[in-house]
Amino acid sequence: MHQPARWGLGGVAAGATVIVGLDVISVVTSVGEVSPLRRTISEHGLGPEGWIFGLGVALLAAGSLAICVSLARTRLAGVVGTLTMVAWSAGLLVAAWFPKHNWAVGPSLSGSIHRYGSFVAFLSLPVAAVVIARTWRRAERRGAALTAFVFGVGSVLWVAGIATMALIGAHNGLPWYRVMPLGLVERGMAITEVAALTALGVWAATHRPGPVLGSPAAGTPGSVGQPARAE
Numbered sequence: 001m002h003q004p005a006r007w008g009l010g011g012v013a014a015g016a017t018v019i020v021g022l023d024v025i026s027v028v029t030s031v032g033e034v035s036p037l038r039r040t041i042s043e044h045g046l047g048p049e050g051w052i053f054g055l056g057v058a059l060l061a062a063g064s065l066a067i068c069v070s071l072a073r074t075r076l077a078g079v080v081g082t083l084t085m086v087a088w089s090a091g092l093l094v095a096a097w098f099p100k101h102n103w104a105v106g107p108s109l110s111g112s113i114h115r116y117g118s119f120v121a122f123l124s125l126p127v128a129a130v131v132i133a134r135t136w137r138r139a140e141r142r143g144a145a146l147t148a149f150v151f152g153v154g155s156v157l158w159v160a161g162i163a164t165m166a167l168i169g170a171h172n173g174l175p176w177y178r179v180m181p182l183g184l185v186e187r188g189m190a191i192t193e194v195a196a197l198t199a200l201g202v203w204a205a206t207h208r209p210g211p212v213l214g215s216p217a218a219g220t221p222g223s224v225g226q227p228a229r230a231e
Contacts, residue, residue, distance in 0.1 A: 010063065067085070077132045129200060166179070
């Protein structure tokens, strides 16, 4: 198993567990304070448990970077796939470092940075999953590659659906966050994207690169045990 991918999967699992745990605790002990139906995940960063939320996002971002390294080293991710994976991780860190803002009280630089970081993260991961796993038919571990591709497409559909609802809201003079149960939609998209990320991690962890051309394992002319053919 490729070690960076193994560490990455552990980081993703730990980060996701922390964030889900905050949701569960909020529902059980403070019903209505951070409603999973209407409130976004980032709301956890505003309360006393904000540092715990930041830790969970940091673990998720670090795990994503480790998976990215593994995908790059095993040559499963090209330039576009690697860059979008890095953008996803960077967007997560930015969204965690700059807290969510209540726009009802006026504009905020920190809130704007948080919003842009979130947009970059949620847009980058679907692109990364689809671009990296698009060769699933020829992949050695076809099951993991296909799973990553399917969840990547699902993530793209989430993004397209949110954009469509936002356009409908704008046409009817409604704020985009009022035309849908934003908290529920965001959590659905997040679950789909983390599933795609996990599948990419499993694919990288179980991938065995083919022998290098000209190596003994490749069985090419000039290798050990394979005498070169006379021209």
